[in-house]
Amino acid sequence: MTYAIEAKGLRKSFRGHEAVRGVDLAIRQGELFALLGPNGAGKTTTLHMLTTLLRPDGGTAYICGSDVVAEAADVRRRISVTGQYAALDESLTGRQNLRLFAGLHGFSHKEAVVLASELLESFGLGDAGDRTVGTYSGGMRRRLDLAAGILSQPEVMFLDEPTTGLDPQSRRELWEAIRLLVKKGTTVLLTTQYLEEADQLADRIGFIADGRVIATGTPEQLKASTGGKTLTIRLSAATDPYEICRLFADEHGLSAHTDEDGVTVKAAVREASLAHAAIGTLMEHQTAIKDFALSDPSLDDVFFALTATTGKEATR
Amino acid sequence: MSSIQASRARKPGQSPGGLTATGLFMRRTLHHMRNNIFGLAVEAVLSPIIMLLIFTFLFGGAIAGSAREYIQYLLPGILVLTVVPMTVYSGTTICTDIAKGVYHRFRTLPFWQPAAIFGSIIADSLRYAVALLVVLTMGFGLGFRPDGGLEGTMAAALYVLLFAFGTSWVFALIGNAAKRPETVSGTSMMIVYPLLFASNVLVDTSTMPRWLQVAIDLNPISIAVTLIRGLLHGTANAAQLAAGIGVVLLLIAIFAPLTINVYLRRQIR
Structure with a gap:
């Protein structure tokens, strides 16, 4: 069977520091998978390798069967990435951003114009569409970023800490949008450091610490393991x-x-x-x-329990 | 937010080719200009006028006897003095893209990646064209009379744009290597201003000691200004033309592949 996301033994070092040391993942189509772990555990680095932004030092990764290194162009056509720091052009308006990204995805100018208007409307940015993104609030940026992420109707979506730094109201709205995506059949890989977020959203959670996935399971299974x-x-x-x-x-x-x-x-x-x-x-x-x-149990408790059972000293 | 399912059944067509993508990035740069029309006015209108006025009337009497006399010599140099610092902006844009994260999205989109750089550098020519027009108009007002006529002026203006395209790549490379946009402008200005002033932009080199004259004549800025002066006044010869175009080609041949290579291989952290 072809997984939507499959990784085996992914590794990446930065100047002698091993950020990711052997990550294995097998995520089915239509699944919402949360990669959960503290800061510096290797979540973002893993995600950058899966999205062709970083070349792995070792191991393999496939998105819908396409190799992220050898078939990067193919992978880019199937995915979209929404980042921790919204990847937008602050000097353009929201509408100009969406039109640019739509064009770069291969939509015609006419389609891009219609698409941008629809997306702005459905993400509650209709009134702000013609203001430059530099004037947007954090929540508005994330919403625009997510809109840019879904405009190509990607098979697989990567969300890197999508709600970090958002107020509770914006967080809930973003969760709602993510749920809708999954309902429509998109595979979602989400990184987060909030257990609550993973618990609310994910079908399955991968617990990542020190560059390795140390446990995988449904939220219930993981909590029970503590x-x-x-x-x-x-x-x-x-x-x-x-x-x-x-x-x-x-x-x-x-x-x-x-x-x-x-x-x-x-x-x-x-x-x-x-x-x-x-x-x-x-x-x-x-x-x-x-x-x-x-x-x-809180995230800390799960983390402690998992690291304790793998025979490691808790780092705190 | 409640209805992202909206009415969208559309999937994107084929991934855009190099030309389409370059066009999209050119449009992006035009939007940048339109969204910041005030910045454009200061950079391409106000500051060239001030430069031209200052140098014409500050140095005119001392160097050439009168402002009207001096501007015949000065104006071709002012074109370069105005446009070359503006090309630093090409580097700042790239660095800002990388620092602010939009680069991450570009890198995960299915288009011919160098378009991001080509598009913005090409479209930036429009800003230079505005500045050129301002300086030339102002110059005519102050009594600049090129012997090369309209054709000479057009040729000179085209060459300035070409030269600007060449120097853009130098700063694009710096923009790729730097961590913060402020570093780009700082570093670039440190390179640009010594080169601009140690040239024949403001003064004739014939009164200088021999060794200095040789050094200054080898400065790419001098080579460009010599050609521009020649074109405007109808005195350009084949050697000057070859040197002027050669410098641009050399800049592009060295810095364009380096820039694109660094851009594509850049590691994200």
Whole structure:
């Protein structure tokens, strides 16, 4: 079967620093796949290789069966990229931007004119269409960028941190637009550092850290892999958090770690009763607790759990 | 936002060829000019007028006895002095594209990639043409009378545009290599102004020491200005014509392939 996006052992170094060290991906047609990871994990570099912007040092990648290096022109006809920093010409108006990109995709001038008007209208930029993009707000730029991304009706769309820096309202609107794209059959690869975003949108998530995809699965599968819930305890300053981590490990077999603030202990717990037991133990030892909470795992928790199970030191 | 499904069933046609893409980028540059008409007015109208007035009346009496006398010598040089610094803008545009990210989109679109550079450099000629027209008109007003007549003037103007096309590639290369647009203008001006002033733009080299005269006559700016002067005053000879066109071809032969190569191979980070 031909995947919409397929990568095997992709590698890329910059001046001796290995940014991507062996990324494997297999994304089906029509899927919305989120590449999730912290800053500097290799998300953007991976995306640049998949979109022909960067030549890989090693490994292979195919978009709808076309090699991103040997058949770059073919790949460019099938994809579109929408960036973290909206890739627009700030000295042109929104309408001029869309017409230019439409022309470069192969639309005739007449088609480009109609298309630009339609897109401006449907992305809520009808009134702003004849202002230069330099005067647009962050949300308006992302919307125009997305409009430019879909005008060629690409088979595969790459969205590089599309909502970073947006206000909640704009973020929700952008999510809505992305959902519609997928509904129409576009394959979407989205990078993000927000678990919530991946959770809301993605069919599947690939967790990327230190240049490798360390886990892949549906949001439910990934969250389950951390052990279900996270118990967060804030201690009074007098208590040694490492003591508590050891106590949890010895008494309950819990994997716990402390935050850098030195007073917070987090433990992955499979079920609520384990959390009760852990709190109970603290009570027995008369440990001073400021407060505690049981919650769904956050990105940090998933990240910690995954890096911990692959036998690596958590970097924080 | 709610209805991106709109009425669009259209798919793009064939990927645009080199000419179509170059045309699109030329149109883009024209839009830039139209959107920033104030900048164009300052750069191509106001600043050439000021330059011409300053040099004519500041140096005219001292160098040639009178302003009217001096402008016969000066004006051909002012054409170059006005247009060459304007070509730096070609480099700034490329650098801005790269720094602001629109380059990323260009690189993922299916068109003949060098069109992005060709289109903007060619269309920039329109700005130079405006500046040329302003300087010439102003010059005639101040008493400039070229012996070469209309044909000589047309030929000179065409050559200035050709020379500008050649120097554009130098700055396009700098624009590709630099990280920030400000660096482009800074670096380029450091190259441009010494070359412009260490030339025969403002003064005749015949009173200089021999060694300096040789150095200055080898300056590409001098070679270009000599030809322009010759064309305007109807005294250009074959050697000057060959040297003038040779300089342009040399600039293009060296800098155009380098620029395009760097542009296409540029690594994105």
